């Protein structure tokens with residue numbers, strides 16, 4: 001087998017939103033950084049057409065700044081992001097162009113001097129006396145070993161921590177079930193005006209699933225007022241179609257995200273029940289099922305819903321989007337009580353404020369629980385309590401399952417990544433373990449970098 005090896009200060013595994021922010025912050029603070037990514041682009045689930053939710057809290061106050069906001073500013077500058085829009089359902093919605101997100105992410109990494117290794121999947125890690133010393137990736141039959149002082153696991157599923165044998169939890173406490181994956185796709189040829197006109201005549205069709213409480217003002221004038229919106233609704237119409245036997249998908253809510261391009265929308269409506277996104281067999285079943293659901297849904301929309309008759313599929317995401325898999329054990333653990341009561345501890349390195357948003361793994365329902373204000377995520381949630389030199393970032397950090405319902409959104413994941421990157425760079429700089437880095441030093445650098453840590 002062809003074998004290569006390299007050494008870095010910081011190796012970031014996974015180039016999604018949290019890995020991107022982690023790599024940028026570590027490199028900008030002087031570390032020699034590599035990102036290891038199995039795809040041929042950066043962005044992970046941020047480049048599937050999803051909007052960034054939760055930059056603002058329920059009251060409209062901004063709770064995430066730093067690199068996440070910098071990405072938005074760069075996209076706005078070239079006209080590829082519609083900016084933050086307050087939303088009666090999601091607190092705030094920020095629609096952006098995923099293709100330009102990829103380009104800008106790459107440009108920023110190159111400017112920061114980060115090495116990128118694409119098309120390589122993590123296959124092994126080496127741990128000596130509790131210390132992670134190496135990760136190994138494989139691509140095209142080539143094995144590449146990377147030694148580093150600090151490793152940041154930004155794979156979403158926590159693959160590096162898993163391979164290192166760290167303890168983890170999966171799914172809701174009572175059932176062990178995880179939120180369902182979704183295969184996202186985009187439609188072109190959509191006639192927004194015709195659909196809005198239909199909704200104005202059938203306001204009852206604005207209702208999404210019964211489980212979602214929609215505040216006043218989530219209506220057609222709101223959708224018309226800003227490009228940054230997400231549509232959730234059509235419950236009544238889908239129910240009738242169901243009864244008539246014309247809705248093979250059996251979903252009761254259409255969810256689409258407006259895009260930066262006229263006539264194009266991104267659809268987030270498929271659901272793969274009882275699917276473990278960290279199991280390749282389940283993932284394979286999910287891809288096949290997802291593709292089938294897309295075909296059924298598009299036929300249904302074209303046939304039965306005004307505004308959709310000339311639609312065609314312009315892209316299907318290269319793989320399923322995974323909402324929830326493993327959460328690892330850290331020095332601290334974010335608990336839902338702290339999230340709900342808006343606790344902001346001294347060692348906060350990121351704020352979250354998005355609703356607790358839990359999609360059911362067995363049926364159509366979605367729990368959306370409002371938060372009055374932001375909560376703080378402590379640095380300890382990012383530090384493995386079992387393996388030295390390993391930081392967790394993004395949706396695999398140390399927290400309980402209900403907390404993930406809020407933490408998992410992309411601005412928050414980027415804020416976590418930024419903090420992990422700062423902590424890693426300080427660890428390298430000071431020649432100490434990430435767990436020994438004083439939290440005050442992390443907080444001071446994050447504040448210099450425009451992170452928002454208090455309200």
Ligand SMILES: Cc1cc2nc3c(=O)[nH]c(=O)nc-3n(C[C@H](O)[C@H](O)[C@H](O)COP(=O)(O)OP(=O)(O)OC[C@H]3O[C@@H](n4cnc5c(N)ncnc54)[C@H](O)[C@@H]3O)c2cc1C
Nearest residue numbers: 014016018038044045053122156182321322394395409410
């Ligand atoms: C269907 C769906 C809808 C969502 N809707 C929204 C929304 O509207 N707004 C919002 O803000 N958030 C939304 N989220 C949540 C959000 O997209 C994710 O929680 C967030 O992207 C997680 O960021 P991450 O960096 O931790 O992981 P990811 O975005 O999953 O990135 C992980 C990266 O690591 C790479 N990787 C994984 N494993 C390996 C490996 N073994 N080797 C090498 N590379 C690897 C992946 O290719 C990927 O690039 C949604 C999620 C889903 C699935």
